[in-house]
Amino acid sequence: MPESVANQIAAGEVIQRPASVVKELVENALDAGATHVDVILKDAGRTLIQVSDNGSGMGKEDALRCFERHATSKISSADDLFQLHTKGFRGEALASIAAIAHVDLKTRMEGEEVGVHVCMEGTRCTEQSECACAKGTTFMVKNLFFNVPARRNFLKSDNVEFNNVLDEFLRIVLAAPQVSFSLYHNDKQIYDLPKTVLKQRLVSVFGNSCKGKLLPVHQDSQVVRIDGFVGTPASAKKTKGEQYLFVNQRYFRHPYFHHAIQSAMADLLPSDHYISYFLYFEVDPSKIDVNIHPTKIEVKFQEEKIIYSILHAAIRHAVGMYNISSNIDFDNVSPIDFSMVSGKREIVEPQISYNPTYNPFHAENGKKSSTSKEYPAFNAPKAANDSWRQIYETLKENTPSAADLSVTEKQLEMDGMEPQGKQEQKLSLFQLDKSYIVAGFSSVLFLIQQDAASERILYERFMQQMERKEAAAVQKLLFPESVTFSPQDAETVRGLLPDFKFLGFDMEPFGRNVMIVHGVPADFQEQEVQKTLEQLLETYKGNLMSLKSSRKANLARSMAATYGLKKGKILQRAEMESLVRQLFQCESSLYAPSGKKVYVRYDEGDLSKLFKSPH
Ligand code: ADP
C-alpha cells in the first residue's frame, strides 16, 4: 500500500472535519510553549485554517520531519508515555493533515536569523526554502479534503462546521486562560481573549451575566485536585452545552463524573434542567490513560470510584457554602493554581459541610420563591395515579353538558365523522386524566393524546408559515428582552433568523452572544422568552443529532414541541372541539412529528369485537 494511501486512511481517524484540524494545530502551539495563538478561518475552515503561534518554532530538519508519521518530538522512550504533560504525543496529526489538504508552514526558532518555509500537497513536499518570519510557527491548511471527495461531501453546512470549531476552540481556551487567543472567521473577529485567570476567561467567553451564577469548587486530596466552578442551582438551564471537564488542562468527557455532578445537585434541580460546570482535575499523569480514544476525548482514570465520591462531595460542598453565604463574591475567588499534585502528599479526607435539606426551590427558603412559577412541574405534587375517585372528579368536571353537544357540519367533515344525512349529529367530548380527549361521534370513538395532537397541528402550521413565507402573527413585547446564548447557540440562532421571522419571532442580533427579542409568536400563552428559546434550541440541536430532516422541518418540530399543549392541562370543551377539528384538517393526523401516536379509533365493528364473548 503506498504511503500516501496509508496516510489518508490514518487521517480519517484523526481529522474528521475542520474542527479537528483547529484542535490539533492549536494544541501543537500550546505544546510548543506559545503564549499567544491566532486562529483564522475562511468558510468554516473548508477553504483556510491558519494557526499562528509565538512558541518555540522549528529548525529546518524538524520543519520537514514533522509531517512524517510518528514524527513526534515528544516521546523518546516508553517511560515517557506515562509522564506526558503535552497534549499531542502520537505524531499523527500533521501527517494526517498533510495527507488530505494543502499545507503551508512557516517557522523560526529563537536565535535563528531566517525561518523555514515548507509546502506540502498530499504528502508531497512541493517547496522548501528560507523565509523571513516572526519567531514561532504558522500553519496554513488550505482546501481541506481536496483529494477525499467522500469526506468533503460528508461535511455539514458552514454554520454547523463553524459551531464544531467553536466547540473545540472553547475547550482549549477554557483550559488555558494563561494564553491569549484570537479567532477570526471570514475576516470577522469572533474572539479576542487576553491572557488572564480562569474566572476572567469565563467572563470573556460567556459574558458578564455569568458572574453571579458560578460557585467556586476546590477540593484537594491525594488522588485528585479539583478546582473550578459550578453553576448555581437557580441558573440551571434547559439547554445542555456548558459542561466542561478538564484533566491536566485537557478537555475530556466522562459520563460517570457527569453523573457525580448531576446527582450531587439532583435534589436541587428540576429534572429536565442541566447545570453548567467548568471543573479542572489535576492527577498524576501516570494514573490516567488518554490513549483509549483516537481524538483523545475520553480518558480512563485508575481511581475512578474514589474520584467520583470526591467530586460528588466537592459539588455538595460548593452548593452548601453557597447556601450559607448566599451571595458569592465572584471576584474574591482565588485563581486556580495548576501546580501538579505531589505523590507524597498526605491523604486528606474531603471535608463536607452542607445543609442536606437545602432546596432553593422551596418557598420557605425565602430567596427563591419566584421559582415556583418558573418550574410548576417541579413543585406539583405527584398525582395519586389512577385512583377512581380522581377519574370520577375529572369526568364530573369535564363532561360536557347536553347544551354543549351540538356541532356544526363543518366540524364534522373529519375522518370517520362525516355527517350522516341531515339529521343532527352529536359530538361527545370529554377529557380523561388531563391528558386524553375522548371524542365520540355517531358510532365511532376516538381516543386522542392531547399533546401529540397539538404537536401535529402546530407542526403543520409552522411548516406552512415557513414554506409560504406568510407573515406570522407577532405578539409585540412591551419591553424588548435581551437573551444571552452560549457562543455556539448564538451562532445557530443567527443561522435560523430568517426562518424565525416566519414563525413570529421578531428579534435581532446584538453583539456576539445576545439577541434582542421584540416580539414572540402570538396566540400562545405568555412564556418566559429566555426559557422558551432555550428549550426550542435544545430540541432543535437534539433533532440535528438524531434526524436527517430539513432545517425547516426540524425547526417546525422543535417549535411544535416547545409550544405544544402538554399532558396535564385541563381543557375546556371549546378548546377540545377546536383541537379535534384542527387535527382532522391536518394533512396527516395519525402520528405527531416526534413519532408519538395521536389517536386510536374504534368503529362499531371494533367495539362489538371488544365485547364479544370468547365462545
Ligand atoms: P504530536 O503533537 O503528537 O507530537 P504532531 O503531528 O501534532 O504530533 O506534530 C509533530 C511534531 O511537530 C511535534 O511533536 C512537534 O515537534 C512539531 N510541531 C508541530 N506543531 C508545532 C508548533 N506549532 N511549534 C513547534 N513545533 C511543532
Ligand code: MG
Ligand atoms: Mg499534535
